[in-house]
Amino acid sequence: MTEDLARARLHKLAGFFANNPSIQHATPSSPKFAELRAAYVSLPDLNPLVIARPSTVEAAASMVSFVVANDIPFTIRSGGHDSFGRFIRNGAVAVDMRLINYVEIDQESSTARIGGGILGGDFGTVSSVGYAGWAMYGGYGPYSSKFGLGVDQILAAKVINAQGELVDADTELLKALRGAGGAFGVVAELTIPVHRLAQTLAGAIAFQSDDLPAVIRQYNTGYQALCAEGIPAELTLQQSVLNLPHGKTLVVLFVWASSDIKTGQLWAEKISALAPVAHNAVQSTTPLTYLTCTDRMVPSHTRGRVRTISLKRLSEEVLDVISTSVLKMPTDPHTFFAMHEIRTGTPSAQGHSDSVFAVREGLFVFEIIANAQREENLDLATAWGQEFWSELSRTNQESFLPSTYLSLTAPKEVQMSRIFGENFAWLVVMRGKHDPRGVFAAATARL
Ligand SMILES: Cc1cc2nc3c(=O)[nH]c(=O)nc-3n(C[C@H](O)[C@H](O)[C@H](O)COP(=O)(O)OP(=O)(O)OC[C@H]3O[C@@H](n4cnc5c(N)ncnc54)[C@H](O)[C@@H]3O)c2cc1C
Numbered sequence: 001m002t003e004d005l006a007r008a009r010l011h012k013l014a015g016f017f018a019n020n021p022s023i024q025h026a027t028p029s030s031p032k033f034a035e036l037r038a039a040y041v042s043l044p045d046l047n048p049l050v051i052a053r054p055s056t057v058e059a060a061a062s063m064v065s066f067v068v069a070n071d072i073p074f075t076i077r078s079g080g081h082d083s084f085g086r087f088i089r090n091g092a093v094a095v096d097m098r099l100i101n102y103v104e105i106d107q108e109s110s111t112a113r114i115g116g117g118i119l120g121g122d123f124g125t126v127s128s129v130g131y132a133g134w135a136m137y138g139g140y141g142p143y144s145s146k147f148g149l150g151v152d153q154i155l156a157a158k159v160i161n162a163q164g165e166l167v168d169a170d171t172e173l174l175k176a177l178r179g180a181g182g183a184f185g186v187v188a189e190l191t192i193p194v195h196r197l198a199q200t201l202a203g204a205i206a207f208q209s210d211d212l213p214a215v216i217r218q219y220n221t222g223y224q225a226l227c228a229e230g231i232p233a234e235l236t237l238q239q240s241v242l243n244l245p246h247g248k249t250l251v252v253l254f255v256w257a258s259s260d261i262k263t264g265q266l267w268a269e270k271i272s273a274l275a276p277v278a279h280n281a282v283q284s285t286t287p288l289t290y291l292t293c294t295d296r297m298v299p300s301h302t303r304g305r306v307r308t309i310s311l312k313r314l315s316e317e318v319l320d321v322i323s324t325s326v327l328k329m330p331t332d333p334h335t336f337f338a339m340h341e342i343r344t345g346t347p348s349a350q351g352h353s354d355s356v357f358a359v360r361e362g363l364f365v366f367e368i369i370a371n372a373q374r375e376e377n378l379d380l381a382t383a384w385g386q387e388f389w390s391e392l393s394r395t396n397q398e399s400f401l402p403s404t405y406l407s408l409t410a411p412k413e414v415q416m417s418r419i420f421g422e423n424f425a426w427l428v429v430m431r432g433k434h435d436p437r438g439v440f441a442a443a444t445a446r447l
Pocket of ligand 1: 040075076077078079080081082083086087097116117128129130131132133134135137138139140141181182185186187188298407408442443444
């Protein structure tokens with residue numbers, strides 16, 4: 001963009017903000033710009049023209065309508081947790097949705113209407129991840145096995161369309177939003193179900209990891225045997241290998257989503273019997289307290305990138321690669337490995353014809369977090385992430401799913417036709433119908 005064009009756009013925007021004083025905004029010279037621009041991953045080279053902060057859905061619609069009418073490129077930002085910066089662009093207006101963070105619960109229908117910019121901390125997953133950004137593209141969470149993925153929580157939506165109009169999403173638009181999200185509009189409001197869970201049994205189990213390859217194998221052999229016998233949907237487990245102060249450790253997050261705490265305790269015993277335990281923090285708690293605890297494990301800010309791969313099963317060969325790779329993992333506290341799982345038989349593992357989120361069978365989503373707290377560790381973390389991913393890619397292709405988790409896949413590596421599978425052709429037609437000018441071209445889902 002030329003300086004003249006930038007100046008002309010800024011001039012138009014200044015007029016718009018003068019007429020809409022309720023919409024807060026910051027330009028690169030504003031004192032708050034750096035704070036507002038900051039995101040989970042450091043992205044020093046990306047600088048929006050303006051950060052606009054509407055506080056109501058109507059104000060967000062006016063903002064979008066103005067930039068669309070004036071051919072000014074824009075991006076949408078909520079939690080800013082996209083590792084690849086798909087929420088800001090140089091020279092574009094960043095519409096920061098975070099002030100639209102209301103929650104209105106309807107007791108009778110057990111549903112809630114939530115603002116499109118609400119974060120997990122306002123509401124309930126990782127505190128700084130945006131709910132809409134998380135849910136629209138999949139949304140693995142601590143209660144996924146019991147209640148389903150985030151994408152399956154979207155009951156209704158108010159969307160700002162490509163003309164800048166605020167509309168209620170119809171059946172067709174809802175289907176597209178459930179998986180391909182921002183390519184079809186700005187989510188101003190979502191209606192989601194309310195799951196009542198006053199008490200839960202949750203916490204981290206750290207296994208003795210002096211011999212990390214052995215403990216990973218022992219845990220997974222036992223876990224697979226438990227899966228074959230059948231694990232209740234109430235139980236969600238997440239494996240990870242973390243750099244703890246005393247060394248690399250296999251940590252399993254245990255969440256029991258039922259008030260039947262006695263049965264949960266039996267399952268906590270079964271899981272902690274899979275390998276020798278160093279520390280077991282599973283306890284009766286509330287979902288909110290548990291979230292506060294897991295939050296402490298997530299840094300607010302880091303540098304680096306994530307790599308992902310989705311596998312149908314953890315074969316011996318894959319377990320060997322995991323074991324070798326985590327031994328080589330740099331010791332920076334922000335570098336780690338984790339996996340999400342959709343277990344066969346749980347709600348989101350079944351076909352959902354009202355959604356384009358394609359991968360529904362039992363699967364493991366690997367998160368190779370090649371991040372570094374310290375700048376000097378970044379090259380090492382990047383090389384480790386690349387090597388781990390390459391080694392996994394060389395294992396037997398029969399275990400692989402064609403699709404990867406969109407939110408964690410780099411724009412350069414993403415293959416949308418594989419991500420959306422048989423829904424891809426339909427999505428391309430829908431995009432042509434709903435956004436013929438491509439005003440949502442910056443969305444994570446590019447069609
Ligand atoms: C520390 C961390 C933990 C994570 N944990 C998990 C996890 O447990 N499970 C999981 O499934 N994923 C997880 N993720 C991935 C995360 O869910 C996605 O990256 C998600 O898209 C982030 O949403 P956001 O609003 O925070 O980010 P942003 O970067 O603000 O937005 C991400 C994308 O969504 C779009 N978007 C955001 N809000 C709207 C809106 N209202 N309307 C239209 N488009 C919008 C943005 O334009 C952008 O393309 C994690 C990521 C990080 C960094």
